[in-house]
Amino acid sequence: MDLLLKILIGLLTVIIAPILGGLIAGLDRVITARFQSRQGPGVFQPFWDVIKLFGKERFAVNGFQILYVLVSLAFAIGALLMLILMQDILMLIFVLAFSTVSLIVGAMCVRSPYSKIGAMREIIQIMAYEPVIILMAIGMYMITGSFSIESIINYQVANGPLFFQLPLVFISFIFILTIKLRKSPFDFSMSHHGHQELIKGLTTEFSGMQLALIEITHWIENVLYLGLIIMFFGNNIYIGLAVAAFCYFLEIIIDNISARTTWPWMLKISYSFGLGLALTNIIWLYLKGGIM
Amino acid sequence: MGLFDKAAQKSPWIIHFDCNSCNGCDIEILACLTPLYDVERFGVINVGNPKHADILIVSGAVNQKNQRVLKNIYNEIPEPKAVIAIGACGCTGGIFRECYNVMGGIDTVIPVDVYVPGCSPKPEAIIDGVVKALGKLEEKRKKMKEKGEENPFLPEEFTSELVEIPSLTSETKEPVSVSHNPEEPK
Numbered sequence: 001m002d003l004l005l006k007i008l009i010g011l012l013t014v015i016i017a018p019i020l021g022g023l024i025a026g027l028d029r030v031i032t033a034r035f036q037s038r039q040g041p042g043v044f045q046p047f048w049d050v051i052k053l054f055g056k057e058r059f060a061v062n063g064f065q066i067l068y069v070l071v072s073l074a075f076a077i078g079a080l081l082m083l084i085l086m087q088d089i090l091m092l093i094f095v096l097a098f099s100t101v102s103l104i105v106g107a108m109c110v111r112s113p114y115s116k117i118g119a120m121r122e123i124i125q126i127m128a129y130e131p132v133i134i135l136m137a138i139g140m141y142m143i144t145g146s147f148s149i150e151s152i153i154n155y156q157v158a159n160g161p162l163f164f165q166l167p168l169v170f171i172s173f174i175f176i177l178t179i180k181l182r183k184s185p186f187d188f189s190m191s192h193h194g195h196q197e198l199i200k201g202l203t204t205e206f207s208g209m210q211l212a213l214i215e216i217t218h219w220i221e222n223v224l225y226l227g228l229i230i231m232f233f234g235n236n237i238y239i240g241l242a243v244a245a246f247c248y249f250l251e252i253i254i255d256n257i258s259a260r261t262t263w264p265w266m267l268k269i270s271y272s273f274g275l276g277l278a279l280t281n282i283i284w285l286y287l288k289g290g291i292m
Numbered sequence: 293m294g295l296f297d298k299a300a301q302k303s304p305w306i307i308h309f310d311c312n313s314c315n316g317c318d319i320e321i322l323a324c325l326t327p328l329y330d331v332e333r334f335g336v337i338n339v340g341n342p343k344h345a346d347i348l349i350v351s352g353a354v355n356q357k358n359q360r361v362l363k364n365i366y367n368e369i370p371e372p373k374a375v376i377a378i379g380a381c382g383c384t385g386g387i388f389r390e391c392y393n394v395m396g397g398i399d400t401v402i403p404v405d406v407y408v409p410g411c412s413p414k415p416e417a418i419i420d421g422v423v424k425a426l427g428k429l430e431e432k433r434k435k436m437k438e439k440g441e442e443n444p445f446l447p448e449e450f451t452s453e454l455v456e457i458p459s460l461t462s463e464t465k466e467p468v469s470v471s472h473n474p475e476e477p478k
């Protein structure tokens with residue numbers, strides 16, 4: 001019975017997450033257009049785009065591309081399921097990293113230099129954000145004594161949200177989110193917007209159905225990251241949802257007011273500011289003692 | 293109208309290629325994206341990648357040098373696709389028609405679906421051209437479906453008709469004349 005329920009929840013997640021992610025992407029475009037005092041497309045525009053891409057002619061540079069795209073989608077769904085079914089957070093982070101890595105391999109397996117440079121920049125992005133995400137998991141472990149999401153949530157129900165013990169980690173996580181959501185200062189491996197100096201970076205050589213699947217993967221990842229924000233407020237999901245919505249809004253503002261940077265700048269700032277904040281928080285937890 | 297047909301109408305992504313135009317037309321095309329005209333409200337995105345595009349917008353007259361690039365871009369766009377020639381130059385060659393290196397309008401090199409005349413055409417005319425191209429896209433989707441036996445997911449062996457690209461290697465193999473006087477006996 002328990003297993004059946006879990007399978008049901010899993011199926012529901014797989015159906016609802018892309019829809020939610022698409023709606024978020026649509027709202028993103030509407031709000032961005034309003035910021036630029038334009039009318040903007042409808043909220044359902046991302047869905048039309050993806051359906052159209054599915055209907056286009058299929059051509060691939062080589063047969064491996066679609067394989068890597070599918071693997072990337074599968075790992076993203078796997079990571080989301082681990083969050084919803086409250087599994088191990090460390091494992092979740094690794095599965096999520098696999099999703100990105102397989103996209104990188106997919107972009108590397110063609111001969112286009114734009115695609116390759118995009119993939120290399122994506123690797124640099126992983127270098128920038130992965131330490132902070134791992135520190136986030138470590139911080140949660142130091143407080144709750146477990147990597148299991150279920151016990152992290154249970155701890156918060158009993159002792160209040162983790163946010164008050166990990167405020168700096170939370171801030172650096174929001175910082176990292178800008179990279180992961182592919183928002184403006186750090187969107188140099190693949191931008192949301194039509195034009196970029198690298199044609200389209202990572203996705204230059206993907207077209208039609210492959211591009212549609214990459215888009216869906218991106219939506220699922222977005223939902224997952226918003227879910228991770230909610231984890232900081234595990235005792236009350238409504239507060240978590242409100243904070244997640246606010247953070248996404250903040251990202252849209254940042255996207256609109258900032259210009260794209262270069263990768264050395266991103267590495268510098270994410271290692272000094274992002275990693276610094278997270279480490280300070282962890283050291284503070286350690287010095288406070290009593291836990292671990 | 294099926295779901296795929298409707299989606300194709302609702303999200304035409306355009307790629308703009310400046311084929312030696314005087315930039316008058318280009319500025320008008322970009323003006324369509326500004327808040328005043330805002331074509332994004334129809335789902336139009338100006339993409340930089342032919343592999344993601346549906347509609348190819350070309351401004352300016354084709355010449356001997358860039359016809360290769362134009363054909364390449366045309367071939368890289370997945371079906372269904374439409375081509376719009378913008379401006380007097382794009383339609384016929386315009387004021388550059390008689391130049392020694394100009395081949396004429398866009399249709400001397402690739403098949404054109406919609407012509408938008410004017411020097412330069414107003415943004416309204418360009419948007420109207422995109423709307424006309426949407427009708428063409430629908431027709432082409434129908435043709436694709438007939439080829440693909442009513443299957444929205446096309447079989448992999450389906451390939452669009454490629455435009456032949458002049459080979460660079462055969463050009464370079466031609467004997468190079470060093471003589472300055474063509475009359476001079478070799």
Ligand code: SF4
Pocket residue numbers: 313314315316317351352378379380381382386387410411412413
């Ligand atoms: S049609 Fe006129 S504005 Fe357009 S490229 Fe030709 S000369 Fe320039």
